Amino acid sequence: MDMLRMNSSWWSWAWAMLLFPAAAAAQPASRLDVGGEARTAVNVTVYNQNMALVREVRQVELPRGVAAVRWQDVAAQIRPETVHVGAPGSAAATFGVLEQNYKYDLLTPTRLMELYVDRQLTLVTVDPDTGVEESERATLLSAEGYQYVYRTDEGITFNVPGRVVFPEVPPNFVQRPTLEWLLDSGEAGARPIEASYLTYGMSWSADYVVVLDADDAGADITGWVTLRNNSGIGFAGAGLQLVAGNVNLVTYGPADDYRANREMRTRTLSTELPAQEQFVEQGMFEYHLYTLQRPTDLADREQKQIELLSAAPVPVEKKYRLEGYSYWYVSEQSGPLENLPVDVWIEFRNAEEFGLGIPMPAGVMRVYKADSSGGQQFLGEDAIEHTPREERIKLRLGQAFDVVADRRQTDYEILTDTLWETAWEVTIRNHKDVPVVVELREPMGGDWEVVSASHEWTKESSSLLLFKVPVRPGEEAVVTYRVRSGY
Numbered sequence: 404m405d406m407l408r409m410n411s412s413w414w415s416w417a418w419a420m421l422l423f424p425a426a427a428a429a430q431p432a433s434r435l436d437v438g439g440e441a442r443t444a445v446n447v448t449v450y451n452q453n454m455a456l457v458r459e460v461r462q463v464e465l466p467r468g469v470a471a472v473r474w475q476d477v478a479a480q481i482r483p484e485t486v487h488v489g490a491p492g493s494a495a496a497t498f499g500v501l502e503q504n505y506k507y508d509l510l511t512p513t514r515l516m517e518l519y520v521d522r523q524l525t526l527v528t529v530d531p532d533t534g535v536e537e538s539e540r541a542t543l544l545s546a547e548g549y550q551y552v553y554r555t556d557e558g559i560t561f562n563v564p565g566r567v568v569f570p571e572v573p574p575n576f577v578q579r580p581t582l583e584w585l586l587d588s589g590e591a592g593a594r595p596i597e598a599s600y601l602t603y604g605m606s607w608s609a610d611y612v613v614v615l616d617a618d619d620a621g622a623d624i625t626g627w628v629t630l631r632n633n634s635g636i637g638f639a640g641a642g643l644q645l646v647a648g649n650v651n652l653v654t655y656g657p658a659d660d661y662r663a664n665r666e667m668r669t670r671t672l673s674t675e676l677p678a679q680e681q682f683v684e685q686g687m688f689e690y691h692l693y694t695l696q697r698p699t700d701l702a703d704r705e706q707k708q709i710e711l712l713s714a715a716p717v718p719v720e721k722k723y724r725l726e727g728y729s730y731w732y733v734s735e736q737s738g739p740l741e742n743l744p745v746d747v748w749i750e751f752r753n754a755e756e757f758g759l760g761i762p763m764p765a766g767v768m769r770v771y772k773a774d775s776s777g778g779q780q781f782l783g784e785d786a787i788e789h790t791p792r793e794e795r796i797k798l799r800l801g802q803a804f805d806v807v808a809d810r811r812q813t814d815y816e817i818l819t820d821t822l823w824e825t826a827w828e829v830t831i832r833n834h835k836d837v838p839v840v841v842e843l844r845e846p847m848g849g850d851w852e853v854v855s856a857s858h859e860w861t862k863e864s865s866s867l868l869l870f871k872v873p874v875r876p877g878e879e880a881v882v883t884y885r886v887r888s889g890y
C-alpha cells in the first residue's frame with residue numbers, strides 16, 4: 404500500500420514537471436499598442452507601379468521578456484508578407500522576433516453581425532405611436548447578404564426595424580489594419596524600432612509642361628512629379644524618394660490579394676511651390692532614384708505635385724510627317740487616297756547644355772503656345788518613355804490644318820509570284836504663308852529597291868524609304884517614284 408502511494412506521488416510529481424513549461428508558455432504576454440504618434444521618422448519610396456516601400460521608426464518602451472507589440476496605423480493596402488522589423492540603420496537589434504501577425508478583421512457593422520451568428524444580442528424598436536423604445540433579447544440565426552434572421556421569444560423573424568445592441572466587441576476586431584509581433588527582449592527600456600513594408604495604392608508619374616515660343620524654335624520646359632496616395636494612410640513630414648524604372652513584380656490574382664484590386668479614388672489636389680534642386684537624382688542598380696531634399700506631407704487620398712525640373716530656352720524642331728503603309732506595295736489600290744493627314748511633331752534633345760540632361764521619367768508632355776493676346780493655348784500632348792541623358796524626345800501633337808496630301812498608285816505590275824513593281828504619285832499642298840518641309844515616310848516590307856524617283860530619297864532603315872519634300876507657300880509639290888519589292 405505504501406509502495407502504491409509512493410508510485411502515485413512520483414507520477415504526480417513527474418506530470419507536474421512535464422506540464423510546467425507548457426503552463427508557463429501559456430501565460431499571456433504583455434501587450435503594447437504602438438500607434439502613429441510614436442513615429443519619430445518615416446521615409447516613403449514610391450514606384451511607378453502602384454506600389455511604395457514604407458520605412459518608419461517608432462520609439463517603443465519594451466519590457467523584459469516576451470511582449471505582444473501591436474504596430475497600429477499602417478497602410479490599408481499593405482503587403483504583410485514583405486514586413487521586416489528590426490533596429491534602425493545598421494544598429495544591432497536588442498530583441499528577437501518570435502512571431503508576426505497581420506490583423507485586418509476591421510470593426511464594421513456587417514462583420515460584427517457575421518460574428519454574432521448563434522449569439523444573443525438585443526433588438527431595440529420604437530413604438531411609432533408613443534415613441535417609447537422597446538427591447539427584447541434575440542439570437543441571430545443568419546446574416547447573409549444584409550438579410551438577418553432572429554429567434555425571439557415569439558418565434559423566428561427577420562429584418563426587424565430598429566437597431567441592434569451588442570453586449571461586447573469580439574476580441575479579434577481591430578479598428579484599423581494592425582501588425583502584431585511577439586518580441587522577446589533581454590532587457591527593459593525604451594528603444595527605436597524600425598518597420599518596413601511594401602504597400603499598394605501609392606504611385607507617381609511625371610507630367611511635363613512645354614511652352615513654345617512664337618517661332619516654334621524654342622521652348623520652356625517644366626517637369627512635375629504627380630504623386631497619388633490611395634494606400635489608406637497618410638504620413639506627415641516624410642522623406643520622399645521616387646524610383647524611375649520598370650521593377651519586376653510577381654502578379655497576384657484577386658483571390659491571393661484583394662487589396663491590389665481596390666478602387667482608387669482621388670480627393671484633393673495639392674501643388675507645392677517650386678524650388679531650386681528639389682529632387683536630386685542618382686543611379687540605383689538599373690533604375691534612377693529621385694530624392695526630395697526636404698520633408699513633405701503625404702496625405703491619404705491626395706494627389707500632390709512637386710516640381711522636378713525646369714529649363715529654358717530649349718531648342719526644338721517642328722516637323723511635318725506623311726506616313727504610308729507597307730501593304731500598299733504588294734497589292735493593287737482601287738483609287739486615289741485624298742486629304743491624307745499630315746502629322747505635326749516637335750523634337751528636342753535631353754541635353755545638359757539646354758538645362759536638362761537628367762534622366763527624364765516616363766510621363767505625359769503637354770504643349771502650349773501663347774496666342775496674339777498672350778494667353779496660353781493647348782496644342783496637344785504625347786507620352787514619353789523613360790528617357791536617358793542626351794536622347795531625343797519626339798512628340799506627336801496632332802495634324803496640320805493647312806498642309807494636306809493626296810496619293811495615288813499609277814502602276815502595279817506583278818513580275819513573279821514573289822516580286823512586284825508599283826509606281827506612285829504623292830501630291831502635297833501647302834496653304835500656309837510660310838514654306839514647309841514634309842517628311843514622306845514610306846514603310847517597306849521584304850527586299851526592296853527604288854527604281855526611279857523625282858526627288859532625292861534616303862534609305863532611313865531596312866524598312867523605311869524617306870523623302871524630305873520642300874513645299875513653298877500656297878503651292879504644291881508632286882513626288883513620283885517607282886519601287887520594286889519582293890519576299
